[in-house]
Amino acid sequence: MKISKDRIAVSVLAGVVLVLFFATIAGLFYYRSMIRSLDEVQEEAYAEYTRLYAYIAEDPESKISNRIYKEISEYAQENGCYVEMTGQNLSTTYSKADRIDIAISSKVDGIILEGDNSEETADLVRKASSKGIPVVTVLSDCVSSPRKSYIGLNNYSLGKEYGIALGHIAQEKKVDSLSVLILTDNDEGNYDDVIRTGIQEYAVGRSIELESSVVDTSTPFTSQEDVMTILDNMEQIPDVIICLNERTSESAYQCIVDKNLVGKTTVLGYYDSDTILKAIDKGSVYATFSIQSRYVAEQCVNALNGYIETGFVSEYLSSDYILINKENLTTYIAGGDKNEG
Amino acid sequence: MKANFFANMKISRKLVAVFLVTSLVAMGVNIFIYLNLNQALAKIDSVFSSNISLNELSDNLNQLHSGLTGYLETKGTDNLELYYASSQKMNDMMRQLNDDVTDNNVKLSERDIRNMLSTYLKTADEAIQAKRGRNIDEYTEKYNECSKIKDYLNTYIYSVNNEQFRTNSENYMALTKSLRYTEVMSLLIFAVSSVMNVLLIIILTSSITRPLTLLSAKADEISQESPENVEPLEVYSEDEVGKVTRAFNEMLTSIKDYIARIRTQLITQSEMKEKNLLMETHLKDAQLKYLQSQINPHFLFNTLNAGAQLAMMEGADRTVEYIRNMADFFRYNVKKNSDTVRLGEELELVDSYIYIMNVRFAGEILFEKDIDESLLDVIVPSMIIQPLVENSVKYGIKDLEPGEGKVTLVVYREGNCCCIRVSDNGIGTDEEIIAKIMNHEKKPSETGGVGITNVMTRLDLFYNNKEVFEMKSHKNEGTHITIKIPLEDGNV
Numbered sequence: 001m002k003i004s005k006d007r008i009a010v011s012v013l014a015g016v017v018l019v020l021f022f023a024t025i026a027g028l029f030y031y032r033s034m035i036r037s038l039d040e041v042q043e044e045a046y047a048e049y050t051r052l053y054a055y056i057a058e059d060p061e062s063k064i065s066n067r068i069y070k071e072i073s074e075y076a077q078e079n080g081c082y083v084e085m086t087g088q089n090l091s092t093t094y095s096k097a098d099r100i101d102i103a104i105s106s107k108v109d110g111i112i113l114e115g116d117n118s119e120e121t122a123d124l125v126r127k128a129s130s131k132g133i134p135v136v137t138v139l140s141d142c143v144s145s146p147r148k149s150y151i152g153l154n155n156y157s158l159g160k161e162y163g164i165a166l167g168h169i170a171q172e173k174k175v176d177s178l179s180v181l182i183l184t185d186n187d188e189g190n191y192d193d194v195i196r197t198g199i200q201e202y203a204v205g206r207s208i209e210l211e212s213s214v215v216d217t218s219t220p221f222t223s224q225e226d227v228m229t230i231l232d233n234m235e236q237i238p239d240v241i242i243c244l245n246e247r248t249s250e251s252a253y254q255c256i257v258d259k260n261l262v263g264k265t266t267v268l269g270y271y272d273s274d275t276i277l278k279a280i281d282k283g284s285v286y287a288t289f290s291i292q293s294r295y296v297a298e299q300c301v302n303a304l305n306g307y308i309e310t311g312f313v314s315e316y317l318s319s320d321y322i323l324i325n326k327e328n329l330t331t332y333i334a335g336g337d338k339n340e341g
Numbered sequence: 342m343k344a345n346f347f348a349n350m351k352i353s354r355k356l357v358a359v360f361l362v363t364s365l366v367a368m369g370v371n372i373f374i375y376l377n378l379n380q381a382l383a384k385i386d387s388v389f390s391s392n393i394s395l396n397e398l399s400d401n402l403n404q405l406h407s408g409l410t411g412y413l414e415t416k417g418t419d420n421l422e423l424y425y426a427s428s429q430k431m432n433d434m435m436r437q438l439n440d441d442v443t444d445n446n447v448k449l450s451e452r453d454i455r456n457m458l459s460t461y462l463k464t465a466d467e468a469i470q471a472k473r474g475r476n477i478d479e480y481t482e483k484y485n486e487c488s489k490i491k492d493y494l495n496t497y498i499y500s501v502n503n504e505q506f507r508t509n510s511e512n513y514m515a516l517t518k519s520l521r522y523t524e525v526m527s528l529l530i531f532a533v534s535s536v537m538n539v540l541l542i543i544i545l546t547s548s549i550t551r552p553l554t555l556l557s558a559k560a561d562e563i564s565q566e567s568p569e570n571v572e573p574l575e576v577y578s579e580d581e582v583g584k585v586t587r588a589f590n591e592m593l594t595s596i597k598d599y600i601a602r603i604r605t606q607l608i609t610q611s612e613m614k615e616k617n618l619l620m621e622t623h624l625k626d627a628q629l630k631y632l633q634s635q636i637n638p639h640f641l642f643n644t645l646n647a648g649a650q651l652a653m654m655e656g657a658d659r660t661v662e663y664i665r666n667m668a669d670f671f672r673y674n675v676k677k678n679s680d681t682v683r684l685g686e687e688l689e690l691v692d693s694y695i696y697i698m699n700v701r702f703a704g705e706i707l708f709e710k711d712i713d714e715s716l717l718d719v720i721v722p723s724m725i726i727q728p729l730v731e732n733s734v735k736y737g738i739k740d741l742e743p744g745e746g747k748v749t750l751v752v753y754r755e756g757n758c759c760c761i762r763v764s765d766n767g768i769g770t771d772e773e774i775i776a777k778i779m780n781h782e783k784k785p786s787e788t789g790g791v792g793i794t795n796v797m798t799r800l801d802l803f804y805n806n807k808e809v810f811e812m813k814s815h816k817n818e819g820t821h822i823t824i825k826i827p828l829e830d831g832n833v
Binding site for chain 1: 366370373374377378380381384441442443444445446448449450452453454456457459460461489490493496497499500503504516519520522523526527529530533534536537540541543544547548551
């Protein structure tokens with residue numbers, strides 16, 4: 001009887017030992033997997049691409065540039081390329097020329113440049129070409145440079161479009177004459193003059209009185225102040241304020257709200273930021289022009305890929321503006337959401 | 342099989358095995374955890390290695406640029422050496438940087454840095470060549486370009502360093518957090534394996550000590566109670582304890598056997614003693630009776646011899662014969678002091694007795710004998726046949742007419758026995774008397790003879806109660822007494 005009790009005790013102990021043994025082994029395996037998982041903490045997954053393009057924006061902070069970069073980046077990734085916004089995420093803010101220079105030094109496969117008419121930019125494009133880096137310009141061209149292609153917005157016809165919009169405003173207001181203030185910016189080499197010419201040509205023979213002022217957009221904070229100053233200095237508030245860039249558009253809208261000029265004047269803006277779209281909805285802004293960013297992005301990437309692969313590409317690839325007003329606002333927002341979705 | 346193998350090992354080896362197994366388990370767990378922990382620590386060490394390499398890269402770039410600047414300024418060989426040394430080092434360091442286009446910012450920046458460094462080195466080389474060609478404009482232009490690229494590079498390195506430091510710090514935090522979990526886990530594993538080892542030691546050492554405990558308990562049991570009631574121990578192993586247990590069991594069996602043997606011996610001895618005493622008593626009784634009846638036997642022999650000589654001188658031959666038979670009869674009774682005699686001697690005594698009785702009763706007793714001569718040397722207890730013949734003469738044929746009484750003595754071999762049968766044709770003996778005689782209830786005859794009971798008792802004692810004595814009788818058909826002497830080595 002005693003022996004059998006002993007045996008039971010030994011069997012129970014042996015069972016416990018077995019369980020502990022397996023627990024130890026399992027623990028060691030778990031411990032090993034824990035140590036191995038430390039690797040996973042360190043390593044971030046990333047995808048590799050065959051080509052690297054640089055996107056050089058006029059103003060890296062600009063929403064339109066960021067939207068185009070986003071579209072270009074997405075489309076490029078779909079086509080096995082990667083586009084970096086040169087100069088972004090750096091501790092120093094570099095000038096556009098420096099950013100082009102950085103892109104050339106870092107031997108990118110191609111450059112998508114928001115062009116201008118300055119000689120410095122043309123020289124840098126030349127430098128890039130000499131090093132075998134193709135450059136395509138977008139939004140605005142760099143005519144004197146050996147850029148391979150311009151993905152184009154026809155600024156003259158944009159001016160015409162602004163003019164047509166003015167005609168619509170005159171009709172709606174049932175007035176014979178309109179006083180119009182065109183707010184351009186002081187960036188060298190932009191195409192505000194071309195747009196203004198387009199508007200002026202439309203105004204010829206119509207009782208549209210055009211006036212233009214330059215808004216200092218060199219720093220992020222001057223724009224709004226400048227627009228306010230310009231409006232304050234005017235003897236009579238114009239019937240329409242035409243803004244040729246995104247920041248000026250928002251600043252002008254803010255000014256007429258602040259000065260309680262809603263109804264007395266209206267804005268023809270540029271770019272479709274949320275603020276401007278809301279303003280259109282409220283009626284403070286009459287209409288705005290936006291670009292077909294996805295289409296532009298596709299053209300940019302295809303132009304570079306085409307040039308690298310075949311050595312040829314069209315010098316000019318046009319792309320159209322979209323007029324957004326109260327009538328098509330809902331459809332436009334729905335389409336945009338769908339696109340984003 | 343393994344358990345048996347373990348059970349049959351020597352105790353010293355068992356203990357070594359126990360400690361070896363537990364130590365190996367503990368050591369294995371320790372080594373495993375140590376190696377893995379080392380791996381984890383190495384990972385933590387390597388977390389900031391990218392920052393360190395970037396700092397080295399930046400330092401080397403500054404050295405390179407200062408070598409370039411110095412050379413372009415003074416064309417000094419020291420600066421050129423510094424430039425080439427740094428350039429060589431830079432080339433090595435560049436190879437460690439990523440060269441692929443990825444969507445990872447840090448990796449992409451690494452690629453940019455690598456390519457910018459390459460551009461820098463190329464431009465710097467061109468500047469040095471221009472310096473050698475003393476083309477001031479060109480090397481100034483190249484130098485300016487190098488300075489610009491160096492500025493870009495420093496910005497990139499700084500930015501990447503910051504980005505990496507942020508990522509590395511996050512990794513470091515995550516690693517140290519994970520490491521804390523692994524520390525807890527390793528402590529848990531240590532605890533579990535230690536408990537397991539302790540239990541393993543308890544099981545294995547108890548398997549060694551348990552038989553010893555049982556043995557000691559059994560020894561206690563033997564010391565406290567009779568060994569005959571103690572059961573032997575079961576042998577579980579063939580180690581030293583197993584051998585001791587086996588020896589203990591054999592010892593226990595031996596003790597039990599010894600006790601049983603001594604007990605039997607004591608019983609036998611006491612039985613022997615009792616038997617000897619009885620034999621002695623009966624012999625003494627018989628002898629006493631004869632001594633009482635033979636007042637002075639020697640004197641009687643001498644007188645009987647004198648009578649015999651007188652009768653011879655007178656020519657009375659029958660008297661001579663009678664007296665000689667008488668002398669023989671009494672001489673036999675006097676001289677047989679020994680316990681055993683030859684069967685032939687017993688038969689001679691019967692002859693003498695019958696002769697005397699026939700003289701006395703004037704030839705009235707018919708005596709017939711049929712003897713197997715080969716049995717004459719059989720050793721038998723003394724005084725066993727004459728009392729039976731005397732009994733037949735005295736009681737069997739007493740009341741018959743003179744000349745009718747007949748006594749028959751037959752000695753023959755039956756199987757392994759020598760049979761002596763004394764019969765008469767007298768009136769027979771009552772069954773009650775026979776039963777009394779056979780049950781030793783009848784007292785010896787008071788007539789002065791030795792008596793059947795005495796003969797029977799002595800035969801019983803001599804032959805260890807083997808039933809050698811048989812008495813049969815029927816009314817008026819006489820009495821038949823048979824003695825069956827076993828023919829064994831000692832009595833032939």
